[in-house]
Amino acid sequence: MSLNQESFQEFREVIRQLGETVQPVEGLTDNERVRRAKQVFLTRVHSAMAMDLETCIHCGMCAEACHFYAQTKNPKYTPILKVEPLRQYYRRELGPHRWLFKLVSRDITAKMLEEWQELVYDSCTECGRCSMICPMGINVSAMISVVRQAVAEAGYMPAELRAVEKEQNEKGTTFGAGPNELKAALQKMREDGVDVSIDKDKADVMVLISGFGINITQDALLATVKIMNHLGVNWTIRTDAYECAHFGMLSGREQTLRNSTQRVINAAISCGAKTVVTGECGYGYTALRWEGARRYGKPLPFTVMSISEFLGQQLQAGRLRVRKVPQQKSVTFHDPCKVGRIGGVFEEPRALLNALGVELREMADPVQTNWCCGGGGGVFLNNRAAPLRQAAFESKRSAVVETGAESVVVSCDSCRMTFEIGKANAHWEIPIESLVVLVGENLAD
Amino acid sequence: MSLLDFARGPGLHWAFIIFVFGICWRFVGTLLIARRIKLSTPRRTDNWLMGLKAIETRSWPVEEFHRVIRFQHYSGYIWHISFFIVLFFFQPHILFFKSILGISWPGLPNDVILVVGAIAVATLVALLGRRLSHPVLRKISNVDDYISWLVTTLPLITGFMAFAHVGGRYETLLALHILSVELLMVWFPFGKLIHAVLVVPSRFQIGASFGRRGVRA
Numbered sequence: 001m002s003l004n005q006e007s008f009q010e011f012r013e014v015i016r017q018l019g020e021t022v023q024p025v026e027g028l029t030d031n032e033r034v035r036r037a038k039q040v041f042l043t044r045v046h047s048a049m050a051m052d053l054e055t056c057i058h059c060g061m062c063a064e065a066c067h068f069y070a071q072t073k074n075p076k077y078t079p080i081l082k083v084e085p086l087r088q089y090y091r092r093e094l095g096p097h098r099w100l101f102k103l104v105s106r107d108i109t110a111k112m113l114e115e116w117q118e119l120v121y122d123s124c125t126e127c128g129r130c131s132m133i134c135p136m137g138i139n140v141s142a143m144i145s146v147v148r149q150a151v152a153e154a155g156y157m158p159a160e161l162r163a164v165e166k167e168q169n170e171k172g173t174t175f176g177a178g179p180n181e182l183k184a185a186l187q188k189m190r191e192d193g194v195d196v197s198i199d200k201d202k203a204d205v206m207v208l209i210s211g212f213g214i215n216i217t218q219d220a221l222l223a224t225v226k227i228m229n230h231l232g233v234n235w236t237i238r239t240d241a242y243e244c245a246h247f248g249m250l251s252g253r254e255q256t257l258r259n260s261t262q263r264v265i266n267a268a269i270s271c272g273a274k275t276v277v278t279g280e281c282g283y284g285y286t287a288l289r290w291e292g293a294r295r296y297g298k299p300l301p302f303t304v305m306s307i308s309e310f311l312g313q314q315l316q317a318g319r320l321r322v323r324k325v326p327q328q329k330s331v332t333f334h335d336p337c338k339v340g341r342i343g344g345v346f347e348e349p350r351a352l353l354n355a356l357g358v359e360l361r362e363m364a365d366p367v368q369t370n371w372c373c374g375g376g377g378g379v380f381l382n383n384r385a386a387p388l389r390q391a392a393f394e395s396k397r398s399a400v401v402e403t404g405a406e407s408v409v410v411s412c413d414s415c416r417m418t419f420e421i422g423k424a425n426a427h428w429e430i431p432i433e434s435l436v437v438l439v440g441e442n443l444a445d
Numbered sequence: 446m447s448l449l450d451f452a453r454g455p456g457l458h459w460a461f462i463i464f465v466f467g468i469c470w471r472f473v474g475t476l477l478i479a480r481r482i483k484l485s486t487p488r489r490t491d492n493w494l495m496g497l498k499a500i501e502t503r504s505w506p507v508e509e510f511h512r513v514i515r516f517q518h519y520s521g522y523i524w525h526i527s528f529f530i531v532l533f534f535f536q537p538h539i540l541f542f543k544s545i546l547g548i549s550w551p552g553l554p555n556d557v558i559l560v561v562g563a564i565a566v567a568t569l570v571a572l573l574g575r576r577l578s579h580p581v582l583r584k585i586s587n588v589d590d591y592i593s594w595l596v597t598t599l600p601l602i603t604g605f606m607a608f609a610h611v612g613g614r615y616e617t618l619l620a621l622h623i624l625s626v627e628l629l630m631v632w633f634p635f636g637k638l639i640h641a642v643l644v645v646p647s648r649f650q651i652g653a654s655f656g657r658r659g660v661r662a
Contacts, residue, residue, distance in 0.1 A: 045478065046478060046479055046480055046481035047475065047476055047477070047478045047479065047480045047481070048480070048481065048650050048654070049481075050475045050478045051475050051476075051643060051646055051647050051650060052647060054471065054475050054639060054643055055639070055640050055643040055644060055647040056637065056640075057637050057640050058582070058585050058586055058587070058589075058590050058637065059517050059521075059582075060517075060579065060581040060582045060585055061510075061513075061514045061517055063581045064510060064513040064514055065510065069581070073580070075580040075581040075583070075584035075585070076584065078581050078584060078585055080585060081584060081585050094478065095471075095474070095475075096470055096471045096473075096474025096475060097470075097471060097474075097634075097635060100635065131651065131655075131662070132507065132662060133507065133510050133514065134503070134651075135503055135504075135514075135517075135518065135521075136503070136640060136643075136644055136647050136648065137499055137500075137503050137644070137647045137648030137649070137650065137651040137652065137662075138647060138651070139651050139654065289485065290485050290658065291485070292485070293484035293485045293486075294483075294484055294485070296484075297484075298484060299484050299485070299486060300485075300486075303486070340660075341660060342658070342660075343658065344488050344658035344659030344660045345659075346659075364509070365509045366509060368660050368661055368662070369507070369509050369510070
């Protein structure tokens with residue numbers, strides 16, 4: 001099944017107008033903006049990051065790993081340059097030789113933070129590929145995330161991201177997909193004869209979905225429900241905590257991320273979930289799987305798995321039974337950066353594709369250095385960045401074309417949107433398929 | 446006190462103190478910044494092995510990036526190796542180390558040292574040319590990059606001058622050579638040359654950090 005094109009076009013229109021729904025952050029003095037940014041730097045820099053900041057030799061190799069540089073050859077997109085406000089702050093106010101650098105280096109300014117907005121939001125998807133190339137072993141991507149948070153706190157953030165972040169902070173929803181919209185979508189499934197486990201008091205598995213799943217990728221939502229029923233596990237979707245996306249993380253607003261994470265943790269504890277399965281959402285996975293415990297303050301009392309990981313393990317355990325896809329076809333699999341390179345899930349989605357009997361044609365770069373689709377980090381929502389995103393998408397498109405595969409399988413809603421937008425802009429005819437949908441449509445009886 | 450006496454005496458003494466104390470200060474100061482405790486459940490618990498592995502794997506251009514970064518990697522190796530050959534295998538340098546450490550080792554013929562030294566200088570000049578002409582390097586370079594280049598190149602240049610007795614009295618040239626080495630030692634703890642010390646923990650931590658998530662880095 002392909003994406004509902006009507007919903008997809010409506011969604012594109014929503015994105016176009018998203019930025020107009022919020023007002024720019026005003027009333028902050030330059031000093032206040034700088035103070036806020038520095039506060040972020042002070043709280044986010046840790047010893048490992050300090051080591052990275054001290055070790056850089058300015059070799060510029062990270063540029064070669066960045067799809068924004070690779071496609072534009074504009075040196076300002078060099079990843080390490082995106083870290084500059086943090087580096088300047090660190091040397092002057094936190095590093096061991098601050099007594100010296102305070103005398104001979106310049107302080108960061110509000111103007112600098114404003115200028116860096118484009119570098120950390122429009123031309124960085126936080127994909128982490130730059131961290132894989134550095135000969136010094138510097139985790140460049142992690143530092144760019146810190147700069148992004150500082151720029152956000154200083155009041156400089158793309159309006160589209162601010163709009164969704166604000167909505168999630170105030171209402172707990174994204175793109176207007178509230179509990180009523182979720183219930184309506186699930187009710188429609190019931191009417192079609194699909195059993196839906198909703199708001200169970202006790203469940204072993206709690207499933208998270210995203211506002212996308214309710215609004216646009218309903219095929220993935222339906223497939224998820226069918227698969228969970230097929231597995232026969234005690235599962236549920238909770239209307240008080242179903243949102244998988246974390247626009248606090250995408251935008252760099254810590255408080256929003258903390259709130260959305262806590263909401264999910266509370267619901268999972270409340271229903272006694274042993275496993276929380278994040279839907280096809282890259283940030284949703286990494287925010288809970290790798291960052292959730294830090295915000296909770298202790299190890300999470302449940303296991304977190306991405307849906308591709310969960311289904312792969314269910315397959316290997318013999319609980320998930322799939323049939324071969326009816327028409328033999330070749331596919332290539334796009335690893336979402338936050339699930340693959342940042343999250344460590346590589347084998348399970350491939351095990352699923354193997355069980356489905358498709359011919360998997362891997363892209364030239366190995367899984368951990370796979371090109372990003374260009375839409376991560378909220379870039380797919382950022383209207384100002386659309387031309388850059390399309391340019392970056394070319395790296396991915398070329399990698400896919402080289403495989404000669406008949407279709408692309410993805411396992412992240414935002415990647416799926418980016419592929420759909422990118423292929424439409426490039427007049428590229430290739431089916432973009434959701435892994436979950438592929439599994440859901442081919443469950444063995 | 447002559448210039449040579451100063452260079453051999455208090456100059457060397459203070460340069461050494463700044464060199465050692467500065468490195469320790471910077472290294473320990475970095476370690477003392479609050480550590481981030483990871484509370485998430487690791488996918489792999491042998492992540493320290495992946496940290497050790499990263500020390501080796503990051504020493505070479507990763508295969509998929511090989512085409513675009515091989516020049517930097519291999520030119521880096523050429524100049525580092527030739528620099529250390531000159532430093533440790535030139536006979537007068539071995540005598541100097543023996544006077545301090547009490548031990549010596551076999552050296553290389555002067556002709557070999559001259560060729561290797563010339564390779565080091567040529568590579569450094571090529572790297573500077575690249576830094577000045579490559580759009581990315583020009584964009585990201587700062588004063589540290591140029592000072593570090595200068596203080597690394599000067600000992601080689603003054604070494605050649607002293608060896609060939611070109612540009613002044615031998616004693617003066619020798620003093621300038623020693624002073625240039627001292628300049629390198631004094632700058633080392635403050636600029637990017639510190640990577641020679643920090644590269645090992647830095648590589649280890651990215652390997653271990655990604656490793657606990659199950660990702661080879």
